[in-house]
Each structure stands twice: as C-alpha cells, then as structure tokens.
Amino acid sequence: MEKFIIAFIVGGAICVIGQILMDVFKLTPAHTTVSLVVAGAILGGLGLYDPLIEFAGAGASVPISSFGNSLVQGAITESERSGIIGVLTGIFEVTSAGISAAIIFAFLGSLVFKPKG
Amino acid sequence: MSNKMKKSLSPAQQKYQVFAKVREPSRPVLLNSFRAFIVGGIICTIGQAFQFIYMTFFNFTEVTASNPTVASLIIIATILTGFGVYDHISQYAGGGTIVPVTGFANTLVSAAIEHRSEGYLLGVGGNMFKIAGPVIAYGVVSAFVVTIVRFIIIELGGM
Numbered sequence: 001m002e003k004f005i006i007a008f009i010v011g012g013a014i015c016v017i018g019q020i021l022m023d024v025f026k027l028t029p030a031h032t033t034v035s036l037v038v039a040g041a042i043l044g045g046l047g048l049y050d051p052l053i054e055f056a057g058a059g060a061s062v063p064i065s066s067f068g069n070s071l072v073q074g075a076i077t078e079s080e081r082s083g084i085i086g087v088l089t090g091i092f093e094v095t096s097a098g099i100s101a102a103i104i105f106a107f108l109g110s111l112v113f114k115p116k117g
Numbered sequence: 118m119s120n121k122m123k124k125s126l127s128p129a130q131q132k133y134q135v136f137a138k139v140r141e142p143s144r145p146v147l148l149n150s151f152r153a154f155i156v157g158g159i160i161c162t163i164g165q166a167f168q169f170i171y172m173t174f175f176n177f178t179e180v181t182a183s184n185p186t187v188a189s190l191i192i193i194a195t196i197l198t199g200f201g202v203y204d205h206i207s208q209y210a211g212g213g214t215i216v217p218v219t220g221f222a223n224t225l226v227s228a229a230i231e232h233r234s235e236g237y238l239l240g241v242g243g244n245m246f247k248i249a250g251p252v253i254a255y256g257v258v259s260a261f262v263v264t265i266v267r268f269i270i271i272e273l274g275g276m
Binding site: 003004007008009010011012013014015016017018019020021022023024029030032033034036037038041042044045053054057058059061062063064065066067068071072075076079084087088091097098099101102103105106107108109110112113114115 | 144146149150153154155156157158159160161162164165166167168169179183184185186187188190191192195196198199200211212213215216217218219220221222225226228229230231233234237241242245248249251252253255256257259260261263264265266267268
C-alpha cells in the first residue's frame with residue numbers, strides 16, 4: 001500500500017516541477033516536456049534515475065522524464081554488450097513499447113474519432 | 118522577449134510591451150502547482166495500480182512491468198482524447214496532465230485526429246509528430262550524447 005502513496009507523492013512532485021517550469025519560467029508545454037526528457041536522460045546517464053524508479057515505482061516511470069532515462073538505459077546496456085555501435089541500436093530498445101503503442105493507437109484513434117470543438 | 122528583439126521595436130511598440138506586461142493576469146502558481154500535484158499523483162497512482170496488476174497476475178517483474186503499464190495508460194489517454202475529455206482535464210490540471218506519459222500520447226492522438234481532414238497519408242501520418250516530435254528528437258539526441266560521454270569516461274578508466 002505504501003508503494004501507492006510513494007508513487008502518488010513522487011509522481012505529483014515531478015508534475016509540480018513541470019508546472020513551475022511553465023508558470024515561473026514561462027516555458028511552453030513543449031519546452032517543459034523536452035526539458036524533463038533531457039533532465040531524465042542526464043540523470044539516467046549518472047545512474048540516478050533507476051534508483052528513483054526502484055523507490056517510487058510508477059511515480060517515476062510514468063512521468064515523461066523516464067522516457068529520457070529509458071533511452072539512455074537502452075543505449076548503455078546495448079553498448080556494453082556490443083560496443084560503440086550499440087549506442088545506435090540500443091536507444092529505442094526499452095522505449096519501443098511506449099512509442100509503438102502511442103503511434104498505433106494515435107493512428108487507430110484518428111480512424112475512429114472526429115475532431116472536437 | 119529577448120533583449121535583441123526588444124531593440125528592434127519602435128518606441129510605440131516598446132510602450133505597448135510595458136503596457137501589456139502590467140495588464141497580463143498573474144498566474145496563480147501555488148494553486149496551479151497544487152492541482153498539478155493532485156492530478157499528476159493520481160495518474161501515477163493509476164499507473165502503479167496497473168503495474169501491481171501486471172506483476173501479481175501476469176508474472177512481470179518490477180522492470181518489465183513498466184512496458185505494459187505505459188501501454189495501458191496510452192490506450193486510456195487515446196480514448197479520453199478521442200472523446201474530448203482529456204482536454205478538459207488538462208485545462209484544470211496543467212502540468213499534471215502534460216508531464217505524465219499520457220500527455221505525450223495526448224499530443225500524438227490530438228494531432229492525428231485534428232489533421233485527419235487533410236487525408237490519411239499526409240494529414241494523419243505527416244502531422245502526427247508535430248507536437249510530440251521535439252520530445253523524441255531531443256530525447257534521442259540527449260540520450261546519444263549522454264551515452265557517448267559515459268562510454269568515453271569508462272574507456273578512459275574513470276568510474
């Protein structure tokens with residue numbers, strides 16, 4: 001049960017960081033998500049993001065910053081296995097599920113739904 | 118606005134900038150942050166619930182469970198976007214709906230639906246990544262740089 005509370009608090013906190021980037025630093029939503037992804041990639045490279053996921057579960061893996069982290073993790077694991085070319089072949093290894101799902105459902109959604117408003 | 122752009126404005130335009138700045142409604146940062154915290158927290162808790170279900174009933178481990186979790190959240194976001202509900206939630210929650218992966222799905226789906234009138238190939242296919250593209254582009258480039266830097270440090274015998 002405490003896993004859920006930790007996920008709530010950590011996930012909420014990351015969203016507050018995003019909100020502050022938008023409100024205080026006047027970034028657009030696109031700049032905000034890009035900043036978080038880049039931050040996640042850097043934290044992932046330093047090896048700090050995976051411990052956060054272990055601690056907070058979905059609280060750290062659902063926010064978009066984990067996308068940057070998974071890109072880096074995929075590239076690192078593959079580069080350790082097959083050398084420098086692994087950086088290129090491994091980048092999408094972990095995030096493939098998220099990106100493929102988003103593309104496929106976005107396409108199916110555009111077949112089914114009509115624009116609103 | 119950057120200083121460079123300010124210099125190229127005429128005096129009247131500069132006066133207007135000052136005029137507009139005073140009248141710009143100030144953003145309720147605390148209230149917005151509170152809403153972002155609650156809604157973002159709820160989305161992550163739903164994600165945690167999915168993760169729990171996949172781990173207990175479908176034999177996923179803590180690490181592998183995040184894939185189906187993200188996919189499930191994306192399906193939900195797609196449906197909510199299609200019915201036009203997600204936009205209403207995001208009006209209320211701001212960063213709380215933009216930061217989670219559901220916001221990423223929302224930008225893809227809404228761009229795809231919006232440009233459907235331009236045809237399925239160039240409309241849907243070409244415009245799908247209009248808003249979500251920067252996230253993938255910058256994510257991949259920064260991941261590449263980070264990994265190369267890490268690779269070099271390890272090769273040189275650091276770490």
